[in-house]
Amino acid sequence: MKLPLEGIVVLEFCQYLAGPWAGLRLSDLGAQVIKIERPGTGEACRHLATKNIKVDGDSLVFHSVNRGKDSFAANLKDPADVETVKQLIARADVLTHNFRPGVMERLGFDYASAHALNPRLVYASVTGYGTEGPWRDKPGQDLLAQSLSGLMHLTGKADDPPTPFGLATADGICGLHMAQGILAALAQRDRTGRGSHVEVSLLESLLDLQFEALTTHLNDGHRPPNRSRFGPGHPYQGAPYGIYPTQDGHLALAMGRMTKLADTLGLPALNAYTDGPAAFVQADEIRNLLANHLAHNTTGHWLAVLESQDIWCAPVLNYAELREHPGYQAIGMEMVVERDGAPPVRTLRSPIQINGQRLINHAAAPRVGRDNAKVLAQLGDAPGSPAEPQITDDAKPLDGLLVVDLSQFLSGPSASLRLADLGATVIKVERPATGDICRHLYVSDVDLDGDSTIFHAINRNKLGYAADLKDPADLAKVRRLLKKADVVMHNFRPGVIDRLGLDYDTVKATNPNVVYGEITGYGHDGPWVNKPGQDLLLQALSGLTWLSGNADDGPVPMGLAVVDIWSGALLAQGLLAALVGRSRTGRGAKVEVNMLEAILDYQIEPWTVFFHDGELPQRTASNNAHALLGAPYGVYQTADGYLALAMGRIPQLGELLDCSALLPYENPDGWFHDRDAIKGILANHLKTKTTQAWLDVLEPADIWCAGVLDWAGLMQSEGFTVLDMIQTVQRGSGTTYQTPRCPIRFDGKPLKSPLGSCSLGEHNTEIEDAYTLNLR
Numbered sequence: 001m002k003l004p005l006e007g008i009v010v011l012e013f014c015q016y017l018a019g020p021w022a023g024l025r026l027s028d029l030g031a032q033v034i035k036i037e038r039p040g041t042g043e044a045c046r047h048l049a050t051k052n053i054k055v056d057g058d059s060l061v062f063h064s065v066n067r068g069k070d071s072f073a074a075n076l077k078d079p080a081d082v083e084t085v086k087q088l089i090a091r092a093d094v095l096t097h098n099f100r101p102g103v104m105e106r107l108g109f110d111y112a113s114a115h116a117l118n119p120r121l122v123y124a125s126v127t128g129y130g131t132e133g134p135w136r137d138k139p140g141q142d143l144l145a146q147s148l149s150g151l152m153h154l155t156g157k158a159d160d161p162p163t164p165f166g167l168a169t170a171d172g173i174c175g176l177h178m179a180q181g182i183l184a185a186l187a188q189r190d191r192t193g194r195g196s197h198v199e200v201s202l203l204e205s206l207l208d209l210q211f212e213a214l215t216t217h218l219n220d221g222h223r224p225p226n227r228s229r230f231g232p233g234h235p236y237q238g239a240p241y242g243i244y245p246t247q248d249g250h251l252a253l254a255m256g257r258m259t260k261l262a263d264t265l266g267l268p269a270l271n272a273y274t275d276g277p278a279a280f281v282q283a284d285e286i287r288n289l290l291a292n293h294l295a296h297n298t299t300g301h302w303l304a305v306l307e308s309q310d311i312w313c314a315p316v317l318n319y320a321e322l323r324e325h326p327g328y329q330a331i332g333m334e335m336v337v338e339r340d341g342a343p344p345v346r347t348l349r350s351p352i353q354i355n356g357q358r359l360i361n362h363a364a365a366p367r368v369g370r371d372n373a374k375v376l377a378q379l380g381d382a383p384g385s386p387a388e389p390q391i392t393d394d395a396k397p398l399d400g401l402l403v404v405d406l407s408q409f410l411s412g413p414s415a416s417l418r419l420a421d422l423g424a425t426v427i428k429v430e431r432p433a434t435g436d437i438c439r440h441l442y443v444s445d446v447d448l449d450g451d452s453t454i455f456h457a458i459n460r461n462k463l464g465y466a467a468d469l470k471d472p473a474d475l476a477k478v479r480r481l482l483k484k485a486d487v488v489m490h491n492f493r494p495g496v497i498d499r500l501g502l503d504y505d506t507v508k509a510t511n512p513n514v515v516y517g518e519i520t521g522y523g524h525d526g527p528w529v530n531k532p533g534q535d536l537l538l539q540a541l542s543g544l545t546w547l548s549g550n551a552d553d554g555p556v557p558m559g560l561a562v563v564d565i566w567s568g569a570l571l572a573q574g575l576l577a578a579l580v581g582r583s584r585t586g587r588g589a590k591v592e593v594n595m596l597e598a599i600l601d602y603q604i605e606p607w608t609v610f611f612h613d614g615e616l617p618q619r620t621a622s623n624n625a626h627a628l629l630g631a632p633y634g635v636y637q638t639a640d641g642y643l644a645l646a647m648g649r650i651p652q653l654g655e656l657l658d659c660s661a662l663l664p665y666e667n668p669d670g671w672f673h674d675r676d677a678i679k680g681i682l683a684n685h686l687k688t689k690t691t692q693a694w695l696d697v698l699e700p701a702d703i704w705c706a707g708v709l710d711w712a713g714l715m716q717s718e719g720f721t722v723l724d725m726i727q728t729v730q731r732g733s734g735t736t737y738q739t740p741r742c743p744i745r746f747d748g749k750p751l752k753s754p755l756g757s758c759s760l761g762e763h764n765t766e767i768e769d770a771y772t773l774n775l776r
């Protein structure tokens with residue numbers, strides 16, 4: 001199978017995780033990714049060992065995000081090497097970097113210089129906090145970005161301290177956004193002949209990750225998130241949403257009607273909470289009743305009772321339990337990469353499928369400079385000077401493209417939102433009268449114009465078309481609309497779209513070049529095919545809930561719809577890649593993502609470690625922030641707040657903090673094995689002074705640290721306001737609301753749109769006239 005990005009050359013100047021994560025995705029989609037590394041030591045991630053595990057002298061995390069790439073070793077202080085790199089830039093399609101602001105300028109590889117060498121180049125940069133403001137030079141590190149973004153106040157229970165997501169979340173989501181921007185810029189280049197500058201930042205990406213919760217917060221009087229005292233799940237979801245202990249394990253419960261739950265569970269006390277606001281106002285009372293009741297029988301018993309009534313629930317599995325389950329085995333997510341005669345590394349493949357084919361690349365991460373000869377040989381074969389760009393206006397990358405979105409809830413609409421932000425016209429097709437179920441999926445006691453705030457957050461900047469797909473006349477109009485579309489997408493359960501006659505083969509028969517996107521919960525095979533594709537249930541099944549919180553906390557779900565958002569980001573990425581491929585081959589494609597594979601992809605780092613050593617992730621006894629990283633990595637209470645500490649040498653910390661108990665820990669290997677003891681010492685010591693007092697000591701010594709902010713503190717900070725991240729949008733009714741903008745910038749400009757979410761069927765007449773859907 002020809003992959004959509006075959007023939008595209010990417011120069012990756014990135015290190016650590018965010019940039020290389022984007023490069024991994026481009027490589028999986030067929031691009032040649034050339035890592036530019038310093039001779040000898042290579043990029044810094046080679047030495048960022050998780051659990052002190054190294055393979056061929058490089059950290060296992062390096063192998064997980066750099067497979068399938070070439071390595072070109074170049075000393076950027078050597079004029080001869082600099083000249084060679086300039087020749088590579090002149091012939092490349094994409095250049096990526098994640099240096100701090102100013103570094104590429106000093107090297108002479110900034111956007112203006114690169115553009116002069118190659119006007120068609122797509123140049124992509126990722127920073128920690130943007131290029132302006134007081135945080136511009138702060139270390140762009142995952143835990144620090146989580147600390148500053150307000151994210152830590154969403155996970156865990158009401159009385160818990162700020163709880164970080166136990167994965168490199170900022171790096172991962174920022175890498176996805178970077179890849180999206182690059183692909184959109186490539187699609188634009190194929191139409192206009194010119195390259196562009198794509199910019200993302202860790203902080204903006206984390207704010208975008210929180211867009212559903214932030215939109216509620218911005219429009220409910222700025223009330224803080226309300227974490228539950230029982231059944232942790234999502235601070236903006238009412239009861240029963242959460243995870244509960246059973247007699248022999250844990251059970252995840254998603255949305256459900258109280259009367260049905262009361263009858264099914266034999267718990268009549270729930271009938272006292274049947275009015276709408278009770279699920280939010282009295283959520284703790286409801287969850288307490290459920291927690292006490294569910295503890296008296298096994299997980300298996302409750303699953304049998306609840307699933308028979310189609311109540312959305314799931315067991316909470318760890319990696320070992322999931323790996324033994326046929327539902328996991330059916331998706332074939334594991335992949336072995338070969339390493340030049342050395343033992344292979346087992347990891348996870350890409351979760352995107354193109355035309356029914358999984359994207360599997362068995363090439364391993366390269367040794368430093370392994371591919372110098374190959375890359376230099378390519379210079380001799382490369383074409384001459386790139387073509388001069390055509391003169392164009394400031395159109396967005398996807399202007400002129402038509403997307404028809406048949407999806408609902410969160411995962412599919414989040415993908416079409418990104419395409420709309422990038423300039424596409426998105427038509428949202430909904431059933432008459434009730435519309436998308438998400439209109440009634442309340443994540444708080446707030447609504448706008450009768451619809452939930454989550455609907456408004458995720459469906460702004462779209463046109464609304466109401467159609468009854470069971471009515472032959474309406475179905476005929478939708479078919480005519482799909483015939484004109486560049487992109488068609490849905491997230492129905494398997495089989496539904498086929499019964500409607502809107503499946504890929506049928507649509508392709510009348511629109512051969514269509515790019516068709518599909519999200520399912522668990523794919524098309526295995527025992528989980530018809531299981532609800534719901535966020536909390538997938539967190540519970542995938543092992544994700546054993547990464548956040550501390551060792552004795554039990555399973556802790558991440559307090560956002562991370563499965564939906566990650567799945568939608570991957571679908572948008574696949575659709576953009578298919579559009580790039582179509583512009584070069586004239587052929588469309590079917591892009592498939594399922595939510596189980598997506599949330600496993602989010603965990604690629606701990607899964608690769610688990611494949612290597614067979615040990616389940618072990619959270620620290622206290623101050624956990626990442627189950628695979630040693631001390632001091634964590635969040636600590638101070639005299640007046642909290643402090644996040646990322647990587648740092650323990651003896652140096654002991655000296656700076658005047659904490660002699662840390663000085664004996666000189667051996668870096670012990671910083672993982674002795675992390676509970678080290679964290680205990682730090683936790684007691686850091687309580688003695690204020691957060692700012694510790695920052696004043698640590699930041700001048702270039703120790704990676706940050707205060708932990710909630711949303712109120714974040715929004716009062718200049719580091720946030722300089723990003724211009726919040727936009728006001730207006731609905732057709734005149735109602736306005738605030739919501740985060742897209743986190744991607746093109747040529748220095750943020751992607752904003754003044755159009756709010758559509759009313760049900762608001763644009764029917766406009767759409768039918770524009771696309772001649774009424775045949776007379």
